[in-house]
Amino acid sequence: xxxxxxxxxxxxxxxxxxxxxxxxxxxxxxxxxxxxxxxxxxxxxxxxxxxxxxxxxxxxxxxxxxxxxxxxxxxxxxxxxxxxxxxxxxxxxxxxxxxxxxxxxxxxxxxxxxxxxxxxxxxxxxxxxxxxxxxxxxxxxxxxxxxxxxxxxxxxxxxxxxxxxxxxxxxxxxxxxxxxxxxxxxxxxxxxxxxxxxxxxxxxxxxxxxxxxxxxxxxxxxxxxxxxxxxxxxxxxxxxxxxxxxxxxxxxxxxxxxxxxxxxxxxxxxxxxxxxxxxxxxxxxxxxxxxxx
Amino acid sequence: xxxxxxxxxxxxxxxxxxxxxxxxxxxxxxxxxxxxxxxxxxxxxxxxxxxxxxxxxxxxxxxxxxxxxxxxxxxxxxxxxxxxxxxxxxxxxxxxxxxxxxxxxxxxxxxxxxxxxxxxxxxxxxxxxxxxxxxxxxxxxxxxxxxxxxxxxxxxxxxxxxxxxxxxxxxxxxxxxxxxxxxxxxxxxxxxxxxxxxxxxxxxxxxxxxxxxxxxxxxxxxxxxxxxxxxxxxxx
Numbered sequence: 341x342x343x344x345x346x347x348x349x350x351x352x353x354x355x356x357x358x359x360x361x362x363x364x365x366x367x368x369x370x371x372x373x374x375x376x377x378x379x380x381x382x383x384x385x386x387x388x389x390x391x392x393x394x395x396x397x398x399x400x401x402x403x404x405x406x407x408x409x410x411x412x413x414x415x416x417x418x419x420x421x422x423x424x425x426x427x428x429x430x431x432x433x434x435x436x437x438x439x440x441x442x443x444x445x446x447x448x449x450x451x452x453x454x455x456x457x458x459x460x461x462x463x464x465x466x467x468x469x470x471x472x473x474x475x476x477x478x479x480x481x482x483x484x485x486x487x488x489x490x491x492x493x494x495x496x497x498x499x500x501x502x503x504x505x506x507x508x509x510x511x512x513x514x515x516x517x518x519x520x521x522x523x524x525x526x527x528x529x530x531x532x533x534x535x536x537x538x539x540x541x542x543x544x545x546x547x548x549x550x551x552x553x554x555x556x557x558x559x560x561x562x563x564x565x566x567x568x569x570x571x572x573x574x575x576x577x578x579x580x581x582x583x584x585x586x587x588x589x590x591x592x593x594x595x596x597x598x599x600x601x602x603x604x605x606x607x608x609x610x611x612x613x614x615x616x617x618x619x620x621x622x623x624x625x626x627x628x629x630x631x632x633x
Numbered sequence: 634x635x636x637x638x639x640x641x642x643x644x645x646x647x648x649x650x651x652x653x654x655x656x657x658x659x660x661x662x663x664x665x666x667x668x669x670x671x672x673x674x675x676x677x678x679x680x681x682x683x684x685x686x687x688x689x690x691x692x693x694x695x696x697x698x699x700x701x702x703x704x705x706x707x708x709x710x711x712x713x714x715x716x717x718x719x720x721x722x723x724x725x726x727x728x729x730x731x732x733x734x735x736x737x738x739x740x741x742x743x744x745x746x747x748x749x750x751x752x753x754x755x756x757x758x759x760x761x762x763x764x765x766x767x768x769x770x771x772x773x774x775x776x777x778x779x780x781x782x783x784x785x786x787x788x789x790x791x792x793x794x795x796x797x798x799x800x801x802x803x804x805x806x807x808x809x810x811x812x813x814x815x816x817x818x819x820x821x822x823x824x825x826x827x828x829x830x831x832x833x834x835x836x837x838x839x840x841x842x843x844x845x846x847x848x849x850x851x852x853x854x855x856x857x858x859x860x861x862x863x864x865x866x867x868x869x
Contacts, residue, residue, distance in 0.1 A: 502732075502736070505725070505729055505732060505733060506733070506736060508722075508724070508725060508729075509722050509725065509729075509733045509736075512722045512723060512724050512725065513720060513722055513723075515685060515704070515716075515720070516716060516720030516721075516722065517722070517733065518685075518703070518704035518705045518708065519683065519704060519708055519713065519714045519715075519716065519720065519782070520708060520713075520733050520734050520735075520736050520737075520781065520782075520784075520785055521705050521708035521709045521736055521737040521785060522705055522733070522736050523705050524705060574724070
């Protein structure tokens, strides 16, 4: 029982990191209709900024907040001066551009700070607490809680605010949105900025566990994309639940299914996705797009 | 008092010149039709006004030169464009579409009143208020597009082929509602319409375009039934 609970909580914690990247991907998708493959790379760059600041004596929480602000600006700048050239064109081209951007940013991180592993201080104490009579790490619980808060805020943004509604309108039809006076360009910048800021949270959460390297989030990006597909592109709550499911399942499968073990556990979420997409192509929580012809 | 004034407006898509000098004058509270065959430049004229196609010449709205202005700025001045193909936001609900229309407004109470007014004007939308716009019928989408446009409280409405693809009875319903809107609100309108009878049921005057030029301008009474009108539609 003790192992089981610990595995679940740890799974939720790693799942939370996938969830943060997945939330950023959903945000950009909601705002611009694109999938940004550079989301992980941008988050790593943010983690480096936070790490560099702590090395210069800035308290960790402040450093993370500053890295989020940096990311907001980075995201907005990337949208305004790079992606805007491709947004009206072929979406495939735009996706390839984001993959190129991922390579570029990873290269910049490595060039500035080398490819060696750097120690990143943890936001949470490394102690354990007793939960249901089982000891679980505070870091896992804290990581999960941070993502719950991010998810709730994002859901509230899209469902309940004028800004969220405007971001969605611009994603669906920018020209038509402009006819209602929506400042399309500025809204796209805000969408990319917010996404990058959420990505920065993911970077700060995962860096202490994985240690900081330029390719730190490459795996997480793949899982995050899996969560996005599984949860449905339109639902922040859906992708977070999907990301947790992936984190927990791969953990449990590795330990309880001897045939899978730690070598094959990466395959578990993808088998799950395959099954889900056959049964429910819009994802577990996504809304089916109904179109009249 | 002239609200909108176009003088010698030209526009092209790449090397193809579509407007070769269009003039148009819309008085305050007036409704002017733009008639003509396919490719005559009707839609492009509206796009030149709303800033979605680059144009030269003079485009004055309430005395301000709006030529070359960004579409959202033009909208903010009080011009609402209901584009060809309706431009409804498919993944948003009917209510959300209407709220997007009111994006620039700060008066929450007024917005709520105007949503009720839209639903009164287009009762079909009442039952569909929570439906995604993409699930509406063509007629309902057209009503929603007009509804969204008037949510911004515009002074000028640009209507592009509001009857396109609709059954005759549905098209008549849409125009009946727009006529009622005109009477009750006094919003000025520029109406592009293939169906001359529908157009004349709404506008006071009209201009006929042929290959990007005005060939005939007059009041509805003068133009109704003229041979040139029929010729323009047949493209001859």
